[in-house]
Amino acid sequence: MEVYEALRTRRTVRQFKPDPVPDEALNKVLQAARWAPSSRNEQPWRLVVVRDREKLRAIGETARTGGFIADAPVAVALVMDHADQPRMDGGRALQQMELMAWSEGMGTCFVTLPPDQESRIKELLDIPPDLDLVTVLPFGYRPDDFRSRGVPRKPLAEMVHFERFGNRAPSRV
Ligand SMILES: Cc1cc2nc3c(=O)[nH]c(=O)nc-3n(C[C@H](O)[C@H](O)[C@H](O)COP(=O)(O)O)c2cc1C
Numbered sequence: 001m002e003v004y005e006a007l008r009t010r011r012t013v014r015q016f017k018p019d020p021v022p023d024e025a026l027n028k029v030l031q032a033a034r035w036a037p038s039s040r041n042e043q044p045w046r047l048v049v050v051r052d053r054e055k056l057r058a059i060g061e062t063a064r065t066g067g068f069i070a071d072a073p074v075a076v077a078l079v080m081d082h083a084d085q086p087r088m089d090g091g092r093a094l095q096q097m098e099l100m101a102w103s104e105g106m107g108t109c110f111v112t113l114p115p116d117q118e119s120r121i122k123e124l125l126d127i128p129p130d131l132d133l134v135t136v137l138p139f140g141y142r143p144d145d146f147r148s149r150g151v152p153r154k155p156l157a158e159m160v161h162f163e164r165f166g167n168r169a170p171s172r173v
Pocket residue numbers: 010011012013014065066109110111112113148149150151
């Protein structure tokens with residue numbers, strides 16, 4: 001069980017090697033989403049796999065903070081039907097895919113899609129209007145020297161309160 005190692009080392013990756021992602025590796029990532037927990041086990045996820053270069057380019061041009069999608073060998077659009085707890089369920093499936101991809105030597109980057117960008121990408125992928133497009137998650141093998149913006153974390157002492165909010169007694173964890 002090396003979950004902690006994957007959790008600790010995972011970084012957001014915005015550069016990808018051009019190598020294709022084999023079906024077996026992609027399947028593991030999709031399975032990771034499938035096994036995510038969801039409220040009332042609704043399993044409200046729909047996953048649109050995109051490998052078509054033109055579509056990836058068009059998505060990268062549309063997603064203002066996700067231009068790198070254009071350079072990814074594959075991306076998965078996370079589409080949700082009406083979930084009891086859409087944010088929780090969506091986040092869980094995404095995190096599982098990101099960790100699975102990381103453990104396979106790949107990298108991913110969660111991309112924020114404001115409503116105008118979301119609707120354009122929905123049209124591009126023929127996603128029905130009544131479903132929500134949460135994000136498009138690009139995948140690819142990570143270069144050894146990929147640039148990470150995200151390593152620093154606040155110390156636990158800034159996040160954790162003991163027994164009551166505001167009690168910052170020294171942590172034993
Ligand atoms: C909800 C959410 C939205 C994000 N949106 C974007 C985005 O639009 N573009 C981007 O480059 N990174 C995006 N990120 C990646 C974060 O910037 C990154 O996870 C954070 O800086 C921590 O870095 P790390 O994942 O390498 O530890 C997003 C992450 C989350 C969780």
